Amino acid sequence: MTKTAAIIGGGVIGGGWAARFLLNGWDVRVFDPDPQAERKIAEVLGNARGALPMLYDTALPEEGTLSFHGSIAEAVEGADWVQESVSERLDLKHKVLAEIQTANAGVLIGSSTSGFKPSELQEGAQDPSTIMVTHPFNPVYLLPLIELVPSEATAPEAIARASEMLIALGLYPLHVRKEIDAHIADRFLEAVWREALWLVKDGIATTEEIDNAIRYGFGIRWAQMGLFETYRVAGGEAGMRHFMAQFGPCLKWPWTKLMDVPEFTDELVDLIADQSDAQSGHLSIRELERKRDRNLIAMMRALRQQGNASGRLINDHQKAIRPAPVASEDGRALRSQRRMVPVDWTDVNGHMNEGRYGQIFSDAAEEVMAHVGADDAYVQAGNSYFTVETTVKYLAETHAGEMVEVWSRVTEGAGKKLRCLHEMRRASDGEILATCDQFMLHVSLETRRTCDPLPEVQTRVEALAAAHKE
Numbered sequence: 001m002t003k004t005a006a007i008i009g010g011g012v013i014g015g016g017w018a019a020r021f022l023l024n025g026w027d028v029r030v031f032d033p034d035p036q037a038e039r040k041i042a043e044v045l046g047n048a049r050g051a052l053p054m055l056y057d058t059a060l061p062e063e064g065t066l067s068f069h070g071s072i073a074e075a076v077e078g079a080d081w082v083q084e085s086v087s088e089r090l091d092l093k094h095k096v097l098a099e100i101q102t103a104n105a106g107v108l109i110g111s112s113t114s115g116f117k118p119s120e121l122q123e124g125a126q127d128p129s130t131i132m133v134t135h136p137f138n139p140v141y142l143l144p145l146i147e148l149v150p151s152e153a154t155a156p157e158a159i160a161r162a163s164e165m166l167i168a169l170g171l172y173p174l175h176v177r178k179e180i181d182a183h184i185a186d187r188f189l190e191a192v193w194r195e196a197l198w199l200v201k202d203g204i205a206t207t208e209e210i211d212n213a214i215r216y217g218f219g220i221r222w223a224q225m226g227l228f229e230t231y232r233v234a235g236g237e238a239g240m241r242h243f244m245a246q247f248g249p250c251l252k253w254p255w256t257k258l259m260d261v262p263e264f265t266d267e268l269v270d271l272i273a274d275q276s277d278a279q280s281g282h283l284s285i286r287e288l289e290r291k292r293d294r295n296l297i298a299m300m301r302a303l304r305q306q307g308n309a310s311g312r313l314i315n316d317h318q319k320a321i322r323p324a325p326v327a328s329e330d331g332r333a334l335r336s337q338r339r340m341v342p343v344d345w346t347d348v349n350g351h352m353n354e355g356r357y358g359q360i361f362s363d364a365a366e367e368v369m370a371h372v373g374a375d376d377a378y379v380q381a382g383n384s385y386f387t388v389e390t391t392v393k394y395l396a397e398t399h400a401g402e403m404v405e406v407w408s409r410v411t412e413g414a415g416k417k418l419r420c421l422h423e424m425r426r427a428s429d430g431e432i433l434a435t436c437d438q439f440m441l442h443v444s445l446e447t448r449r450t451c452d453p454l455p456e457v458q459t460r461v462e463a464l465a466a467a468h469k470e
């Protein structure tokens with residue numbers, strides 16, 4: 001049954017949550033008194049629709065239904081989960097949480113708060129046991145980290161259910177075992193921000209130079225190994241102990257101003273805002289968001305290839321959501337691929353590069369193989385199919401952001417031979433974009449020579465070839 005999330009507060013973060021839930025097949029009910037909320041969420045959702053599906057090599061679940069409501073009580077009706085994302089004011093959060101619990105007693109509530117502890121949110125609550133912090137990172141529809149912070153009053157069962165739900169949404173719940181102001185990650189972000197403000201105020205660096213210091217160096221490093229693993233490597237063969245001995249004393253040198261916050265005078269605000277305008281003012285916020293999203297997608301897809309960090313999470317999530325191939329209505333083809341063309345698949349001509357057609361048809365062939373029983377376990381046991389010939393015809397241009405489907409027919413399936421005709425179509429209008437005639441031979445991975453498939457695979461290949469006959 002379709003699950004329902006209520007989003008209370010549909011600003012930057014509420015909009016991102018709405019997109020994450022909707023694109024994972026949940027229905028979403030929103031309450032936000034801002035008359036612009038509907039427009040803003042539509043814009044965030046537009047960006048998210050063109051971004052999140054690109055992380056995967058398979059289609060996401062069917063998008064849920066979005067609705068807007070005139071009150072908190074109406075929005076949370078029947079909800080399985082409520083995500084509170086109103087402005088960062090404790091009195092407002094208390095009022096909103098009370099209204100939610102009055103209207104839907106027992107519903108699980110996550111708060112997006114960046115700074116408040118769950119015990120602060122629970123003060124005066126009718127039922128503290130269902131309240132916790134689920135602190136996301138912007139853009140919520142792409143970044144997987146959620147700091148899941150309970151207090152002692154949060155029920156263990158509520159935490160377990162929240163964790164399960166977040167994983168099913170492709171998120172990474174980082175369990176913060178001891179509540180603290182600003183949780184874990186925002187404490188780093190604030191420390192770095194404070195230093196950066198001083199560097200600008202003291203005329204050491206501009207906003208752009210500081211961004212360059214991050215994006216050309218440690219920012220890329222952090223995205224794949226974080227802080228401690230990076231420093232372990234930096235310690236050389238002697239590892240972390242050597243690193244600490246060498247650089248630990250520097251922390252006592254007057255390098256940092258971590259505890260001091262520069263005065264937010266009009267002069268400092270103007271200085272930073274003017275430099276930021278000079279740096280990025282030629283792009284609208286939505287354009288900047290799209291640029292950010294495309295960069296994030298390209299980096300996270302690269303990490304997928306290595307099976308590390310956020311890339312590993314996406315690989316795991318994809319395994320959980322990947323649908324089995326669907327037979328066409330007449331039973332004469334299998335839908336072996338349905339996916340969005342990602343940004344990193346295009347070339348200088350602004351369309352999908354020919355090498356990527358090889359990738360998608362190869363993925364399609366693997367689905368066909370899995371369908372006939374030549375799946376991962378079969379391959380690990382020492383049998384497989386090798387491609388010996390392909391003929392690809394490029395019939396129309398394919399662009400990043402387009403949903404495409406591959407329909408595969410087994411045109412020959414006798415003995416060692418397996419031949420497929422794959423047709424790649426644009427999902428929106430069914431136009432055939434490319435075809436691939438692919439000839440494979442069954443091999444023993446031990447001898448590396450051709451051999452007959454195991455009988456159960458042979459039977460299924462023959463059955464499919466008979467069903468797909470013209």
Ligand SMILES: NC(=O)C1=CN([C@@H]2O[C@H](COP(=O)(O)OP(=O)(O)OC[C@H]3O[C@@H](n4cnc5c(N)ncnc54)[C@H](O)[C@@H]3O)[C@@H](O)[C@H]2O)C=CC1
Pocket residue numbers: 008009010011012013014031032033034037085086087088092096112113114115135136137138
């Ligand atoms: N912006 C960011 O980078 C991040 C923000 N957060 C947290 O998310 C929460 C929301 O922040 P943003 O989305 O950035 O703020 P925002 O200002 O973009 O959105 C807040 C929304 O709450 C709505 N609102 C105000 N009173 C309301 C009420 N009584 N009922 C329903 N909606 C109401 C406002 O109309 C506004 O649309 C805060 O707790 C913040 O700390 C968490 C992670 C990152």
Ligand SMILES: C[N+](C)(C)CC(=O)CC(=O)[O-]
Pocket residue numbers: 114136137138186189
């Ligand atoms: C600025 N902020 C404290 C609201 C930021 C966050 O909470 C997380 C983020 O997305 O950087």
